[in-house]
Amino acid sequence: MTIYRIALPTPLRRLFDYLPPSGASVHPVPGVRIRVPFGRRQLIGVLLEISDASDLPEERLKPALEVLDTEPPLPHHLLELACWAADYYQHPVGDVLQQVLPVALRKGATTEAAPQTHWRVREGASPEALGGRAPRQRQLLELLLTRPAGLAAEELREAGFGSAQLNGLLDKELIEPFEALPAAPDSSPEILKEQPLPLNDEQQQALEEIRAARGFNPVLLQGITGSGKTEVYLQAIGRVLETGGQALVLVPEIGLTPQTVSRFRARFAVPVQALHSNMTDLQRLEAWRQAREGQARIVIGTRSALFTPMRSPGIIIVDEEHDTSFKQQEGFRYSARDLAVMRARAEQIPLVLGSATPSLETLQNALGGRYRHARLTTRAGNARPPRFELQDIRQQPLDEGLSQAVVTRIRSELAHRNQVLVFINRRGFSPALMCHQCGDVIGCDRCDARMTLHRSPPHLHCHHCDHQRPIPRRCPACGSDDFKPQGAGTERTEGALQRLFPDTEVLRVDRDSTQRRHAMQEIMERVNAGDPCILVGTQMLAKGHHFPAVTLVVILDADAGLFSADFRGMERTAQLILQVAGRAGRAERPGTVLMQTHHADHPTLMQLVDEGYEAFAARELTLRRESALPPFIHHALLRTEASRPGRAEAFLSALCEQLVANRLIPPAVHWLGPFPAPMEKRAGHYRAQLLWQSYDRRALQQLLADLCPLLEQLPQSRQVRWSLDVDPVDN
Ligand code: ADP
Ligand code: ZN
Numbered sequence: 074m075t076i077y078r079i080a081l082p083t084p085l086r087r088l089f090d091y092l093p094p095s096g097a098s099v100h101p102v103p104g105v106r107i108r109v110p111f112g113r114r115q116l117i118g119v120l121l122e123i124s125d126a127s128d129l130p131e132e133r134l135k136p137a138l139e140v141l142d143t144e145p146p147l148p149h150h151l152l153e154l155a156c157w158a159a160d161y162y163q164h165p166v167g168d169v170l171q172q173v174l175p176v177a178l179r180k181g182a183t184t185e186a187a188p189q190t191h192w193r194v195r196e197g198a199s200p201e202a203l204g205g206r207a208p209r210q211r212q213l214l215e216l217l218l219t220r221p222a223g224l225a226a227e228e229l230r231e232a233g234f235g236s237a238q239l240n241g242l243l244d245k246e247l248i249e250p251f252e253a254l255p256a257a258p259d260s261s262p263e264i265l266k267e268q269p270l271p272l273n274d275e276q277q278q279a280l281e282e283i284r285a286a287r288g289f290n291p292v293l294l295q296g297i298t299g300s301g302k303t304e305v306y307l308q309a310i311g312r313v314l315e316t317g318g319q320a321l322v323l324v325p326e327i328g329l330t331p332q333t334v335s336r337f338r339a340r341f342a343v344p345v346q347a348l349h350s351n352m353t354d355l356q357r358l359e360a361w362r363q364a365r366e367g368q369a370r371i372v373i374g375t376r377s378a379l380f381t382p383m384r385s386p387g388i389i390i391v392d393e394e395h396d397t398s399f400k401q402q403e404g405f406r407y408s409a410r411d412l413a414v415m416r417a418r419a420e421q422i423p424l425v426l427g428s429a430t431p432s433l434e435t436l437q438n439a440l441g442g443r444y445r446h447a448r449l450t451t452r453a454g455n456a457r458p459p460r461f462e463l464q465d466i467r468q469q470p471l472d473e474g475l476s477q478a479v480v481t482r483i484r485s486e487l488a489h490r491n492q493v494l495v496f497i498n499r500r501g502f503s504p505a506l507m508c509h510q511c512g513d514v515i516g517c518d519r520c521d522a523r524m525t526l527h528r529s530p531p532h533l534h535c536h537h538c539d540h541q542r543p544i545p546r547r548c549p550a551c552g553s554d555d556f557k558p559q560g561a562g563t564e565r566t567e568g569a570l571q572r573l574f575p576d577t578e579v580l581r582v583d584r585d586s587t588q589r590r591h592a593m594q595e596i597m598e599r600v601n602a603g604d605p606c607i608l609v610g611t612q613m614l615a616k617g618h619h620f621p622a623v624t625l626v627v628i629l630d631a632d633a634g635l636f637s638a639d640f641r642g643m644e645r646t647a648q649l650i651l652q653v654a655g656r657a658g659r660a661e662r663p664g665t666v667l668m669q670t671h672h673a674d675h676p677t678l679m680q681l682v683d684e685g686y687e688a689f690a691a692r693e694l695t696l697r698r699e700s701a702l703p704p705f706i707h708h709a710l711l712r713t714e715a716s717r718p719g720r721a722e723a724f725l726s727a728l729c730e731q732l733v734a735n736r737l738i739p740p741a742v743h744w745l746g747p748f749p750a751p752m753e754k755r756a757g758h759y760r761a762q763l764l765w766q767s768y769d770r771r772a773l774q775q776l777l778a779d780l781c782p783l784l785e786q787l788p789q790s791r792q793v794r795w796s797l798d799v800d801p802v803d804n
């Protein structure tokens with residue numbers, strides 16, 4: 074008997090047995106996709122094993138319907154990595170494989186090239202028909218006139234044209250769509266489009282560390298913002314390309330940092346494929362295919378790009394490796410950074426983890442000798458690092474959160490025709506709306522949280538469950554109509570600055586102000602024009618952008634993360650402060666970072682400012698070691714939620730009893746809890762958690778493996794939702 078053991082996209086943590094499709098003579102290799110009957114539906118799964126026995130009696134086995142591939146879509150080692158990750162993160166393997174494959178393949182598309190929509194100019198059409206109007210449509214038409222074979226919709230999008238221009242020209246009957254196979258990317262024999270910069274000594278040293286060993290060679294590239302890390306990546310990649318290899322570059326947020334992609338395209342003549350969120354399923358599949366075939370020589374993408382197959386993998390780069398977006402926070406809770414290490418090991422290639430503010434995990438790996446450690450301590454070119462100043466605001470009058478000293482400094486920078494960046498990590502007008510009569514603060518009905526007041530347009534918004542509602546006329550507690558907003562968010566700061574500097578443009582950058590397509594691009598264009606202006610925004614401003622004319626960075630609420638309950642609060646605060654600070658004075662003009670604080674004598678803040686990140690991190694690592702916290706100990710967090718109060722905790726208590734009764738907890742593993750989640754009620758659910766910790770990774774993994782079946786069997790498990798987070802990044 075031949076049994077196909079198949080991973081199916083279901084929440085069940087097991088493989089499913091099927092008979093071969095009727096009439097099958099040759100058996101496929103593991104890794105191919107197979108369509109099978111499942112209940113009354115059909116599912117597409119991945120064949121993982123072929124076996125000669127099943128636990129089920131033969132008459133209960135159904136034949137599979139169809140084998141979809143002759144060759145597995147994922148190379149063997151990536152399939153293994155995915156299975157390993159399913160085990161490690163305790164997530165159903167069928168669901169992991171789903172997430173690892175492009176959506177189009179999950180739905181059954183072929184791995185062969187598929188036709189895509191292209192556009193071309195209609196016979197006889199000419200730009201004259203447009204008259205003087207619609208300059209963007211004219212540009213598009215002129216571009217298409219230079220390409221008689223047409224251009225793929227994707228290429229047009231990348232050239233900055235959207236459906237507005239396409240529809241405009243289509244309505245005027247000047248252009249037409251057609252379907253065609255994607256053109257193979259231009260493969261010029263040249264690798265470089267522009268010459269690399271001569272490296273400084275530290276950059277040269279870093280490059281040598283990356284090339285120092287053959288095979289797996291993880292390197293932490295720790296370089297202050299503007300020190301030329303990207304230049305080192307580019308040159309390391311250049312070497313890989315020369316020997317025929319491909320490069321995979323992971324970045325935190327590609328939409329926010331189109332400059333990164335442009336820099337790669339400006340440097341290299343080889344095809345550079347960016348994977349971003351507003352690609353269609355077919356475009357993604359095509360990009361994936363080109364990487365797999367070896368045509369796309371450089372792939373740049375976010376977390377999910379980690380599993381992009383490559384024909385000749387040569388190097389993996391994880392930029393801003395400390396960024397928490399590399400960890401998926403729901404479902405399959407993997408860390409793309411950690412899996413990048415596993416992948417580079419499997420592919421026996423170098424791996425560069427780059428950051429100005431490395432995570433303590435990575436730093437400890439470097440300090441402990443498991444990774445090489447290269448440092449860039451000076452800014453490349455002529456730029457000088459910014460100077461830090463703590464602005465003590467104790468007992469100072471504040472005008473909507475701005476101290477007089479800060480306003481004066483902003484005024485002086487603007488008078489020198491410089492730009493100013495004001496950072497406040499809260500969007501909206503004000504984080505709380507309070508009744509001035511009775512002191513009641515308007516909370517979210519579904520969360521243990523306050524509602525944020527927004528003014529444009531006016532409404533209350535819960536930033537935890539996304540619930541929105543109108544601003545009440547009267548206080549629900551006392552009936553008064555005398556409300557006072559408490560504290561400032563970006564909208565309020567924007568308004569205050571506009572009032573104080575009526576002749577200066579104030580640009581707000583947060584999730585609300587950049588929702589519209591191209592909004593961010595437009596803001597960036599205004600900033601790049603170089604005229605004096607004030608940028609106000611959240612951490613969106615901290616990521617990747619160059620603001621050459623910004624000479625003053627103001628951090629309005631430097632205290633926000635100092636007293637966080639999460640032991641990572643300090644690390645995150647330090648990373649964010651340095652990341653924001655790094656935006657200042659990137660060009661010739663030196664920059665200053667002014668931090669408003671009520672804790673100007675806070676030892677950690679002072680150390681960060683005076684001695685820099687590495688000194689801060691060394692001290693933080695000592696504290697973590699002494700307090701038995703990661704990275705010195707391993708964590709796994711079991712989160713639960715239920716619709717009734719108390720249920721989630723009761724479930725966890727029952728679980729602990731079972732584990733103890735069955736002696737399933739290895740002596741090397743300890744647990745804390747159950748206790749309510751930091752915000753117990755969220756989106757209408759009551760949440761509790763249990764933290765497992767151990768110095769012994771194997772013992773912890775053993776427990777987790779035993780835990781999941783038990784969780785599924787507990788009678789209470791129907792009333793709660795649970796999820797396991799291995800190596801959580803927020804506890
Ligand atoms: P990072 O990635 O560390 O923030 P970048 O690689 O973006 O730094 O470099 C910052 C600026 O310095 C860029 O404008 C870059 O072109 C320039 N730069 C980098 N390396 C050199 C070098 N060796 N010589 C001159 N300029 C350099
Ligand atoms: Zn009231």
Ligand code: ZN
Binds near residue numbers: 539756
């Ligand atoms: Zn809410």
